[in-house]
Amino acid sequence: MRAMEKFDVAIVGAGAAGLMCAAVAGQLGLRVVLIDHATRLAEKIRISGGGRCNFTNINAGPANYLSENPRFCRSALARYTPRDFLDLLKRHRIAWHEKHRGQLFCDESAEDIIEMLRNECAVGHVHWRMPCAVHTVAYTEAGGAHRYHLTTDAGHIATKRLVIATGGLSIPKIGATDWGYRIARQFGLEVIEPRPALVPLMFDASTWAPFAGLSGLSLEVEVSTGKGKEAGSFVEDLLFTHRGLSGPAILQISSFWTPGQPITLDLAPTSDIEAALFEAKATSKRQLANLLAQWVPARLADAWVANSGLSPQARVQELPDKALRSLAQAFSGWTLKPCGSEGWRKAEVTRGGVDTRALSSTTMETRAQPGLHFVGEVVDVTGWLGGYNFQWAWASAVACARAMSESISESVNAGRAGEDALS
Numbered sequence: 264m265r266a267m268e269k270f271d272v273a274i275v276g277a278g279a280a281g282l283m284c285a286a287v288a289g290q291l292g293l294r295v296v297l298i299d300h301a302t303r304l305a306e307k308i309r310i311s312g313g314g315r316c317n318f319t320n321i322n323a324g325p326a327n328y329l330s331e332n333p334r335f336c337r338s339a340l341a342r343y344t345p346r347d348f349l350d351l352l353k354r355h356r357i358a359w360h361e362k363h364r365g366q367l368f369c370d371e372s373a374e375d376i377i378e379m380l381r382n383e384c385a386v387g388h389v390h391w392r393m394p395c396a397v398h399t400v401a402y403t404e405a406g407g408a409h410r411y412h413l414t415t416d417a418g419h420i421a422t423k424r425l426v427i428a429t430g431g432l433s434i435p436k437i438g439a440t441d442w443g444y445r446i447a448r449q450f451g452l453e454v455i456e457p458r459p460a461l462v463p464l465m466f467d468a469s470t471w472a473p474f475a476g477l478s479g480l481s482l483e484v485e486v487s488t489g490k491g492k493e494a495g496s497f498v499e500d501l502l503f504t505h506r507g508l509s510g511p512a513i514l515q516i517s518s519f520w521t522p523g524q525p526i527t528l529d530l531a532p533t534s535d536i537e538a539a540l541f542e543a544k545a546t547s548k549r550q551l552a553n554l555l556a557q558w559v560p561a562r563l564a565d566a567w568v569a570n571s572g573l574s575p576q577a578r579v580q581e582l583p584d585k586a587l588r589s590l591a592q593a594f595s596g597w598t599l600k601p602c603g604s605e606g607w608r609k610a611e612v613t614r615g616g617v618d619t620r621a622l623s624s625t626t627m628e629t630r631a632q633p634g635l636h637f638v639g640e641v642v643d644v645t646g647w648l649g650g651y652n653f654q655w656a657w658a659s660a661v662a663c664a665r666a667m668s669e670s671i672s673e674s675v676n677a678g679r680a681g682e683d684a685l686s
């Protein structure tokens with residue numbers, strides 16, 4: 264076991280935000296220690312984007328984030344943009360491509376991002392403690408100076424600034440914990456109830472029985488939920504699963520969905536189904552299922568007709584106008600009530616987290632608790648699907664690192680007043 268060591272900054276959590284914060288703070292001249300309890304570095308980066316890491320979204324802006332305090336993310340996102348991250352990739356010669364709607368991925372592997380951040384930390388002479396658990400955190404103040412004291416598997420660490428970068432609760436088997444929330448509460452901060460987001464939704468067995476056989480089928484839909492400020496709507500691909508719905512459309516809407524609420528699907532968002540059905544009634548003898556298969560895959564059209572209580576052979580001509588109208592309305596506004604989500608095991612991110620109203624949006628520092636910062640997913644800022652969550656991790660980390668450097672240089676210039684009292 265090591266004896267007590269002193270650092271300017273201790274960062275707990277060596278994921279996306281912790282690595283970035285450590286690298287930048289180290290390169291700005293701070294003595295940084297980066298602590299993580301995992302045995303493998305940055306597992307979430309490694310598994311992200313199907314192994315190619317959707318590391319940012321070129322269009323990332325405050326409108327792409329959910330939070331109880333929506334303005335909080337503005338400053339950090341404006342000061343570290345997707346272009347800044349692309350400059351970093353360029354310096355490391357990492358090739359990338361745009362896939363869909365501004366989503367940028369590595370050409371080769373997510374490992375390139377991890378390696379880049381590890382190298383950036385080496386340039387900043389970052390000290391590593393990994394795997395290493397932190398057991399306790401205590402705070403002392405004397406003579407105008409403060410310190411955090413950490414007891415860890417690797418001994419006692421004393422630091423002027425403590426950065427919590429322990430992420431959210433998704434995928435516990437690769438190291439997610441609620442430790443960051445517990446530290447927040449220890450120092451009097453509120454935590455907005457964490458809940459799984461960017462997650463598949465499930466339906467009870469009887470609702471889903473007619474559709475369970477469609478597992479694997481996918482189509483573009485418009486999905487919406489909620490009202491007013493809480494409303495969300497996306498045009499994206501939907502994927503049927505054995506237990507419910509997934510795919511980008513559902514992952515996106517799951518972040519807006521609250522238990523008990525319905526979601527609504529427009530299965531043919533670019534067509535006027537009612538007009539098309541009435542036209543078909545007047546001009547053809549086609550079967551309804553066959554007609555609907557113009558807009559959705561045939562298996563879904565068949566299941567849809569069967570679920571509406573109609574014979575699979577029903578012809579559009581035979582249906583009364585009222586039935587046709589309500590069928591068209593249901594097709595463009597299919598309302599379903601999920602019984603739940605697939606939970607932390609499958610969620611890509613956490614909605615909720617440390618209440619940002621207690622933090623400075625420019626430094627990520629707790630207003631009432633000097634030297635305590637929170638960055639990345641542990642805070643109540645949740646991005647849409649598509650690279651936005653990593654962009655928040657980078658931007659919040661850089662804002663924090665720069666602010667710590669400025670503040671510590673100021674205290675050096677001021678002759679480290681009071682520092683001796685604690686050393």
Ligand SMILES: Cc1cc2nc3c(=O)[nH]c(=O)nc-3n(C[C@H](O)[C@H](O)[C@H](O)COP(=O)(O)OP(=O)(O)OC[C@H]3O[C@@H](n4cnc5c(N)ncnc54)[C@H](O)[C@@H]3O)c2cc1C
Pocket residue numbers: 275276277278279280281298299300301304305306307308310311312313316317318319395396397428429430431433434437438439440441442443610611612638639640641649650651652653654656
């Ligand atoms: C399957 C999957 C795919 C994803 N794909 C994308 C994508 O393509 N694009 C995108 O933008 N976002 C994606 N995300 C979300 C993205 O990975 C996270 O938003 C991002 O990693 C958050 O960064 P972070 O540093 O805050 O937390 P994390 O990257 O989760 O890092 C937290 C670190 O803290 C450590 N830690 C936790 N508790 C403790 C403790 N008690 N003591 C010590 N260390 C601790 C963990 O071991 C971990 O290393 C994906 C997430 C998942 C699960």
